[in-house]
Amino acid sequence: MKTVGLYLVELLAAYGVDTVFGIPGVHTVEMYRGLPRSGIRHFTPRHEQGAGFMADGYARATGKPGVCFIISGPGLTNIATAMAQAYGDSVPMLVITSVNPPGRMGSGEGHLHELPDQRQLGRQFTAFSHTILRADELAQVVARAFAVFASARPRPVHIELPVDLLTADASALPPARKRPVPSRPAAEPQAVAAAAALCTAALRPIILAGGGAADAAVPMRRLAEALDAPVIMTVNGRGVLPAGHPLGVPCSPAMEATRALIETADLVIAAGTEFGPTDYDFYETGGARIGGKLIRIDIDAEQAMRGRPADQALISDAALALEALAAAVSPRPPGDGAARAKLARSGVRKALNPILRAGAHLMEVVRDTLPGVVIVGDSAQPVYAGCIDYAATRPRSWFCSATGYGTLGYALPAATGALIGTRRPTVCLIGDGGIQFTLPELGSAREAELPLIVLLWNNNGYGEIKSYMETRGIEPIGVDIFTPDFLTISRGFGCEAHRMKDHRELPALLEAALLRRCPTVIEIVEADYIAAINGQEEPALPAVAE
Template identity: 60%
Template sequence: MKTCGEVLVELLEGYGIDTVFGIPGVHTVELYRGLPNTGIRHITPRHEQGAGFMADGHARVTGKPGVCFIITGPGMTNIATAMAQACADSIPMLVISSVNHRHELGLGAGRLHELPNQRQLISGVTAFSHTLMRPDELPAVLARAFAIFAGARPRPVHIEIPLDVITAPADHLSRSIPALPARPAPCLASTRQAATLLREARTLVLLGGGCADAAAVARDLVETLDAPTSLTINAKGVLPPGHPLSLGSNQSLKPVRALVREADVVLAIGTELGETDYDVVFDGGFEIPGKLIRIDIDAEQLSLNFSADLAILSDAGLAIQALMDALGHDRHSRNGARRVAEVRARLDQDWQQSFRAQQRVLETVQQALPGVIIAGDSTQPVYSGNHLYEAVEPRTWFNSSTGYGTLGYGLPAAIGAKLARPERPVVALIGDGGIQFTLPELASAVEAGAPIIVLLWNNSGYGEIKRYMENREIPTIGVDIYTPDFLAIAHGFGCDAVAATSFEELHDQLQAAASPGARP
């Protein structure tokens, strides 16, 4: 007789899950009983936050949910930060945890790992959190989770299983996988109305991470409209490097904001129009005085941050295709490329010298590592790259400076990305402060055979925060932190480690690190 825990892993395999991230504990060992009978690979991080960030990185490069097995109590509080980052950035993640026996829930009796209400604690960073009270609920609850991943705005889902339910008989449960919903298509009347507004208007397009899987048709749309186009951080690569209509990801800067204010119509697709993409200078200066057409898969999101004159609930790709059909394929001339070139020229005049130096680092990475995926942390080269880096394709540049804005993300997220895309070079771009949040995950990379490249920006402290304090005449307390010998630490974990002293040396070291048989 198979238990609920054993049937669970069979169902996960049926949904196409091939990797699970988790740290076994006495409350979750029964989830592991059935793993050897599946093709699912288990990766052991050194901290549950690392598990969540690995699942996040895995999901970002594949578009499929990352899955974690997490113990009751401390495991859930440890992973909460990673779930919050995934929730803020609309990343699909399935967190399956244990919880105390059904008859012990909510009693406060001091049981091992007991929380007053684990589900309530975590529900704020999930699409939903569910306590599985009977094995018979399992197929339906998993179907609900994967329906969200397939057909709605993706976010984390949490399913907690009481200890007496994990071990309960469940061989009678169906292993069949239900049909998953397609993503919603747009209302045709709204699409035609949008086409009417766009046909004669001077348009500016804002593309968000919701367009990551619709790059080809999005490019056709902006070229048909001849519209200057900005990309959010998670949309980098939707337009290729050097595209004549691309403004990059510079919506927070004055020349781009001026172009937005001049637009008759702003078309925002798959973007929440949030602060970390549109107002990283935090002055409240991003404005849309013209008409706003919003397209988003999340109905609630269509009413947040900026009110739309026309709101279309739809998957980005389906809506763009419907717009193209309504517009026809005759290309309009709005001098878009000339206007973009003028804005880019003004931007180029104003870049800080530090940005230009960090841009050269990123260009060296791209030259040395064709097809590179860069998972970044909150660190100075990432902030520069958010403005200046041009990804060759979507899902190859992402970082934790967006949305929730946590530290320690880059290293474990890169591991997750490398496990999902072993054929691609993967770089963790991280600072000396951020890496100390999750530094033990180097051991996870070695153990899992995931030869990522850690590109460490070492300025001996929290440099960005120090500058922020100095600019406001605040005493720089707590930002000049002790800097360990990272090369020695890396060697201790079994990694190769070198220091680059020139761009030429960096280029050669990157190529060597990506060669067959290289270690992390």
């Protein structure tokens, strides 16, 4: 007999799923029955939140949805934070959970894992949450999920199956197959023509590239060069123009120099960006004022109506809209675009305080030592530096949890997922406070024999929050936490571990780590690294909330 659990795995394989993250439980084992012969790999985290972060990192690095098998009740509540982070950053994630059978589902009788309404919980951080009540609706609901991932604003989807349905007979169902997904939306020709007219009339255009443009690097570059337009990239848009491109501004649009670039432009083209405050108003000073015309390119019509009102909206996949615009405008000779971009870049770099300058230096050493590296950040000082000023070599190679939902503990499992998905050199950049949220996931990476590199930025506590409390006149409390011996713990997990004594050791440590079949933890003492990189103190920027 083919069970519904077996049929589910066949459906996932038909849609090209090659990896599943999950912790088997009594309520999900029927999902696992078909995995060994499916060609789908399974990775076991040490906590359901870790599974969600791994799926998130896998999805961001590969562009494919991350898939999780999760038990009912505490499984869903544990993964909820990871799903919310993915929801905030528009990351495709498919979370499949079990749920109590009808009659026990939400009965209030106290059955194991019972919640009043598990599906309604899932609705808070998903594109949709659906309870499968009949075996013959499973294929349709899975098709809906992959339609969201392929053709709409990608966000998590939650599908739950009652435990008794997982063992039901699915032999009579049609063979599992991938249904054709809808095409990505393209902008209407008249809207493209109107936007092209605005482009032609502009003398000082710029482009804002968000995460929605991550797969639009080729048309983005073509349009930017045709218009001689600097391109400011949000964190999730970094690498759309590669490091070193004269029109690239791989810097936070919240900085004074990038705000000036935006405010002096007579045309702003915003592609795949929601104008979120964590990107555009990091220091809560009001953000840049757009005085010129604004073209918004967004796959989500509702999102295009939020925030900054557009003079022309293109409801479209970013790549399709940029291709259409690039084809509709005549290339102009180079003007002052490169000079404007350079002025913004240098202005941002000059504004960095010593700790942020050290963080930017650290990220650039990693990038230049490990070609093709994926850097995954948590919420820590060097990560903030990367959010402000870091030039990625290509899209999907730098992301973090410091924007959007803003959770801690993200980077270690997310970097694990990114490495599983890409097999490219992968670095986790995390603080000593954040890593204690998900430290057991070192065991997951060791079990998978992954050459993951963990750069552990240690300031012995929640240093940024302590500084912020002091600037607000609040006596620090709860921030001077006990800091364990991370090197001993790492070795206990079977990992290599080193405390960096000299910043010049870093390239050799990074290169050696790639040759191992286990994670390498490199502890960096914050004060030592800052002292080594900075020659003199400079005025500090306002504190960034951790």
